[in-house]
Amino acid sequence: MAEYRAGNEPRRAFCTARGIPMTTLDFYIRRESERARKAPVLLPVELTPAEPTPGVAIVLGNGRRLEVHSGFDEQALLRVLCLLERT
Numbered sequence: 001m002a003e004y005r006a007g008n009e010p011r012r013a014f015c016t017a018r019g020i021p022m023t024t025l026d027f028y029i030r031r032e033s034e035r036a037r038k039a040p041v042l043l044p045v046e047l048t049p050a051e052p053t054p055g056v057a058i059v060l061g062n063g064r065r066l067e068v069h070s071g072f073d074e075q076a077l078l079r080v081l082c083l084l085e086r087t
Contacts (some may be wrong), residue, residue: 003030060084 055069
């Protein structure tokens with residue numbers, strides 16, 4: 001196919017000179033065309049910073065509310081909860 005695409009010979013002359021049936025060349029031309037159509041298309045994308053996640057809000061048994069945003073240290077949260085439940 002590369003040889004055929006690189007030249008400017010008509011299909012019939014190309015096939016006759018190489019002793020291959022035109023149907024064979026047509027098959028490969030068609031297959032190449034189908035592959036090109038099925039090829040994935042890559043599109044440009046713009047990445048933007050993600051919105052910060054709000055975290056969670058915890059309402060304790062005594063009615064107190066604790067809001068924790070993402071990234072808050074888990075051990076620190078446990079200490080705060082223990083302190084709040086004591087009072």
